[in-house]
Amino acid sequence: MIEGILIGLKTALSFQNLMMVMIGCFAGTIIGMLPGLGPMTAIALMIPITYGFDPATGLILMAGVYYGAVFGGSTSSILINAPGVPGTVATSFDGYPMAQQGKAGKALAIAAYSSFAGGTISAIFLLIAAPSLSKVSLSFRSPDYFGLMILGLTAVAAFSSKGNFLKAMMMCVLGLMLASVGQDTLSDIPRFTFNTMNLSDGISFVLVVMATFAMSEALTIIIKGNDPSKAAKQISLTDLGSIKVNKEETKQMAATIPRSSILGFIIGVLPGAGATIASFLAYGMERNFVKSEEKEKFGKGSVQGLSAPETANNAACSGSFVPLLTLGIPGSGTTAVMLGALLGFGIQPGPRLYETNPDIFWSVIMSMYIGMVVLLILNLPLIPYIARILAVPRTFLIPMILFFSVTGIYLMSFNNFDIFLMIGIAVIATILRLYDFPMPPLILAFVLGGLMEENLRRSLLISDGSWAFLWDRPLTLCIMMTILLIICWQIYSSLISRKI
Amino acid sequence: MKINSVKIISLLFFILSAFYLYTAHQIQVFAFDEGAPFNAKTFPIYLGYAGMFFSGLKIVLPDQKPIKIDPTYLEFKKTILLVLTMIVYGATILKVGFFLSTSLFLVFSYYFLGERRWKYIIIFSFPFVAIFMYLLHGVLAVYLRDPLLKYIGIIG
Numbered sequence: 001m002i003e004g005i006l007i008g009l010k011t012a013l014s015f016q017n018l019m020m021v022m023i024g025c026f027a028g029t030i031i032g033m034l035p036g037l038g039p040m041t042a043i044a045l046m047i048p049i050t051y052g053f054d055p056a057t058g059l060i061l062m063a064g065v066y067y068g069a070v071f072g073g074s075t076s077s078i079l080i081n082a083p084g085v086p087g088t089v090a091t092s093f094d095g096y097p098m099a100q101q102g103k104a105g106k107a108l109a110i111a112a113y114s115s116f117a118g119g120t121i122s123a124i125f126l127l128i129a130a131p132s133l134s135k136v137s138l139s140f141r142s143p144d145y146f147g148l149m150i151l152g153l154t155a156v157a158a159f160s161s162k163g164n165f166l167k168a169m170m171m172c173v174l175g176l177m178l179a180s181v182g183q184d185t186l187s188d189i190p191r192f193t194f195n196t197m198n199l200s201d202g203i204s205f206v207l208v209v210m211a212t213f214a215m216s217e218a219l220t221i222i223i224k225g226n227d228p229s230k231a232a233k234q235i236s237l238t239d240l241g242s243i244k245v246n247k248e249e250t251k252q253m254a255a256t257i258p259r260s261s262i263l264g265f266i267i268g269v270l271p272g273a274g275a276t277i278a279s280f281l282a283y284g285m286e287r288n289f290v291k292s293e294e295k296e297k298f299g300k301g302s303v304q305g306l307s308a309p310e311t312a313n314n315a316a317c318s319g320s321f322v323p324l325l326t327l328g329i330p331g332s333g334t335t336a337v338m339l340g341a342l343l344g345f346g347i348q349p350g351p352r353l354y355e356t357n358p359d360i361f362w363s364v365i366m367s368m369y370i371g372m373v374v375l376l377i378l379n380l381p382l383i384p385y386i387a388r389i390l391a392v393p394r395t396f397l398i399p400m401i402l403f404f405s406v407t408g409i410y411l412m413s414f415n416n417f418d419i420f421l422m423i424g425i426a427v428i429a430t431i432l433r434l435y436d437f438p439m440p441p442l443i444l445a446f447v448l449g450g451l452m453e454e455n456l457r458r459s460l461l462i463s464d465g466s467w468a469f470l471w472d473r474p475l476t477l478c479i480m481m482t483i484l485l486i487i488c489w490q491i492y493s494s495l496i497s498r499k500i
Numbered sequence: 501m502k503i504n505s506v507k508i509i510s511l512l513f514f515i516l517s518a519f520y521l522y523t524a525h526q527i528q529v530f531a532f533d534e535g536a537p538f539n540a541k542t543f544p545i546y547l548g549y550a551g552m553f554f555s556g557l558k559i560v561l562p563d564q565k566p567i568k569i570d571p572t573y574l575e576f577k578k579t580i581l582l583v584l585t586m587i588v589y590g591a592t593i594l595k596v597g598f599f600l601s602t603s604l605f606l607v608f609s610y611y612f613l614g615e616r617r618w619k620y621i622i623i624f625s626f627p628f629v630a631i632f633m634y635l636l637h638g639v640l641a642v643y644l645r646d647p648l649l650k651y652i653g654i655i656g
Contacts, residue, residue: 399609419590465537
């Protein structure tokens with residue numbers, strides 16, 4: 001493992017890659033700060049640029065963007081009470097009241113230190129967990145992988161859809177349908193191409209991500225008449241106060257960070273759960289841990305109330321890389337985008353990645369840690385300047401997002417058809433968003449579609465067409481039982497709340 | 501059963517799934533693959549049924565808290581104008597070239613969204629695109645098709 005860490009450090013610390021981490025963190029912070037635009041949009045906008053780099057550099061850039069976007073989301077939560085990403089909603093509970101008390105700088109510093117600490121602890125967990133799980137997952141077979149993919153989709157649908165399980169499952173199916181367009185991987189038989197050459201290679205992953213996230217988020221902001229810069233005009237973005245944290249506050253954070261890190265990492269590893277659930281659970285857990293007089297401060301600018309969700313959401317980000325790197329199965333929409341990018345580089349993540357491409361495996365892990373350091377050293381002091389991006393009016397912001405989206409596809413294909421297809425998908429996605437149809441399950445399903453079909457094909461051929469492979473092996477049976485449990489729990493909870 | 505927008509979307513999804521299922525059955529597989537446990541149409545057929553199942557459930561089951569969107573608060577005009585601008589942009593980007601079509605797309609988009617400060621509109625369109633093109637084409641050596649600039653002799 002030490003050798004691997006050194007390989008990773010060597011790759012991640014090369015001048016080019018170090019620059020990429022910095023650029024990624026900076027760009028991610030800016031995009032993540034804009035309300036409505038999260039890490040998925042940030043990564044999606046970067047994908048066309050990364051295809052010009054080698055895989056390690058491209059992935060390092062995207063990892064930097066990911067962490068930068070999460071950090072940027074916290075900043076807008078604290079400063080204008082408009083979380084850039086769902087994972088930072090809990091941050092605003094105590095971060096925004098602190099900012100209102102004239103302690104915006106301190107709130108940002110607490111958030112940054114907590115994120116750094118959470119990221120550091122979870123990076124250590126990732127260093128230990130990823131290689132071990134890689135070895136274990138070598139014993140996984142096609143039925144297990146097929147089961148794990150269904151588990152991932154079901155879990156994302158269950159946890160990311162705010163109670164709209166059926167809507168999320170419909171989005172999963174739509175994602176799988178889009179993934180099935182093009183030639184069959186084994187027989188090369190065209191499917192759903194409608195005799196159009198433009199569809200024979202299938203629909204590009206970048207196109208779908210750009211359309212369903214960057215473009216449709218921009219269109220949603222317009223159709224709803226939201227203006228992210230309005231809230232920013234109400235506060236001074238240049239005078240944020242001191243960023244110094246005193247001894248007592250440090251002591252409070254020291255107690256919160258370890259438990260929130262562990263919780264965040266575990267939640268992050270689970271498919272579908274991710275940073276949002278981790279941050280809310282950590283906030284709730286912390287409230288139960290503190291003394292009653294401290295409990296009263298929650299929601300009014302508590303240090304622990306701010307530190308806990310920030311630590312947990314960063315720890316969950318690292319945790320979400322465990323299933324991606326070791327099993328090749330993303331557990332969240334963001335890691336699904338990363339998987340799509342990896343496949344675009346011709347790299348198949350999974351247990352063998354650890355052996356076949358150790359430089360990529362380790363450099364991604366090490367670059368995450370370097371990204372945290374960059375965020376702490378560079379971004380925190382620069383926040384008063386970066387925060388001015390919040391004041392950019394939507395009249396300029398939206399056309400820029402649309403321009404980058406169209407340009408991204410244009411640079412990849414030089415084809416009008418792809419641009420029109422992207423606009424069409426974006427319009428449909430915008431309508432679906434208006435009615436609370438979640439997009440992350442669609443992306444996850446789109447990315448997993450090919451792999452899922454491949455594993456189902458192998459499983460059915462091995463079992464000669466019998467579906468008994470779903471319960472023949474104890475591991476597959478356990479996975480299927482978990483899926484059933486999630487579905488039953490969803491039905492039960494929807495009957496309780498009478499919303500399905 | 502009360503009809504609302506979500507039910508209509510679910511119904512459209514049901515129809516889409518039914519059409520997908522029909523098209524999946526039409527996929528021509530090799531003769532030796534016809535009776536195989538898995539062929540090119542197996543997975544799409546399951547997907548078609550799954551789509552019909554989930555959307556069917558959504559149509560049939562009661563929606564206790566339907567989403568109410570007041571259309572008067574939605575900015576349809578701006579959104580449609582922006583989408584149309586994008587379509588024109590997509591149609592012209594190859595023929596007119598990247599520089600002119602992108603710059604004009606930005607100018608019209610800023611204007612349609614309500615921006616009237618022409619100084620900023622101009623700065624963030626033509627010069628911005630020129631810098632972007634220089635970074636992409638000149639620094640990162642990414643090919644950009646632009647017949648107009650090629651004709652003038654600015655890019656090779």
